Amino acid sequence: MDQLDLEIEEWRTFVEQSPAVDGRDLEELEDHLRAQIADLTEVGLSPDEALLVAVKRMGTVDELSREFAREHSARLWRQLVISDSGEQEQSDSRWLEALVFAVAAAAAIQVARIAAGFPTEQASWLLRNASLFVVPFLAGYFARRRRLTLRQSLGMAVPFLIAAVVINVYPFVEGGSTELLVATHLPVVLWFVVAYPYMSGVLRSHERRMDFVRFTGEWFIYYVLIALGGGVLMALTAFILDPTGVDSERVIDWVLPPAAAGAVIVAAWLVESKKQVIENMAPVLTMLFTPLFAVMLVASIVVYLVTGLGNAFDRDLLGVFDALLVVVLGLVLYGISARDPSTPPSWMDRIQLVAVVSALVLDVIVLGAMIARIGELGFTPNRTAALGLNVLLLVSLAGTAWLSARFISGHGTIHRLETWQTSYLPVFGVWAAAVVVVLPPLFSFM
């Protein structure tokens, strides 16, 4: 059997090259090959002949990797770009493509600023319109990358137009809170519009939604890294220009906003083309911070229970808790999208559940106190937006906790948890759109 073992080993190394097939698959396939060979030698074939027939029946490595790739697309996440033929020649033009869109976004925001009276004054319409000068370029970049049809591209432009009309027709009170709410919620709405070209127009696919979640997380990480680097650059510039007497603050005022706009597209391009780099980073960050958050949240519950809420009930507390729940939801989503769906529940899943449940408990404590006092405080635009988001996040995380507990106890599947997350996502987009469109008239644009 020695010769046969050697040849099977050779077959293994050949199949191993396919990125879609992992160690356990290989073990399973080898078992299959050996079982087939045993059957064939029993009916009279020589081991050599049997191996030949068995390998042939197994299918070519190309076929095999294609079939495995279809089921295990997450494993292939980083390979999707690379597997394109002629990648080397194309990479230059792709780089240029991203740069063109980045420069266009930077130029658009700069022109808008000058139109708004920069540098002498700053009109408030610029603030609420800012994302409309940036995100369409990101959508355009993906429309080009994914080769959307003209019809799809035009369809994609409709939400941008509607948003532009709505927020400029509304008679906002200058600097009022509804205008600020529009400024913060419109980017979220537009980000959901980017999902359309990103997913090549296939909005219902669970897998593509998960890809978009992954993209969002990785984009965020890249953006923060770019911002950090940019911050160092700006600080150094300020120090270097200081002795010359040039007002460095004015320089930064000119450069920073367009750079921030361009970085939106550069970060997206980095996620698209450098998936392999980030793939090692994102799961590590999730692994690191999920336990830390779990510990922090459990400790906070204890503190809350011991000291009570008292009088230090800040009106911004709800906003803080929204941020907390968003971060926890982000960790959960990221943890799920980075985990191998075929593995059984692990300690990470349990820690994640602890984090989610403690965030829920904390939030219910705060929400209870908030609702009890809402009559006294009254509804303001800010409070309505914060409360609405809080309730949506609460529902999302409660569903997550329930399905995750079922998965850990062996009664449910991770797939249910994933589909719950991806089917709930549009709710956030709809809510953000409601804050932009419905809330301002409700509070008479104050």
Add this chain to the structure above:
Amino acid sequence: MDEELTAASAAPVVLTVLSEGESYGYEILKRVREVSEGEFAWTDAMVYPLFHRLTRLGYLTTEWRALPEGRRRNYYAITDHGRTALARRQGLKVLAMDALGEMWRGATWLLTAASRPGTP
């Protein structure tokens, strides 16, 4: 048969085979070929992604067991969830057949009625 269609229609066959008792890849494929009388033109490796998908959806569970030669073998077993899904699908099939039968009876009745001009 088209590959996509094969994958879709092979799933119930795999579930049916496993509802007879747990088994491993090579044996399942052998049984699938017997049951389906060679209907699925497949290379062997293609069944594994299907098994993995059914596992992910919670229809199957897997367990690695040691073999005497020192290697391991992955056994698949159907879950209750898988049985329910299979039963529901078979129910649907019966329903579809019934509906087709009804339509056929209706059509023949109409034809016979039409061929007898004397009846109202």
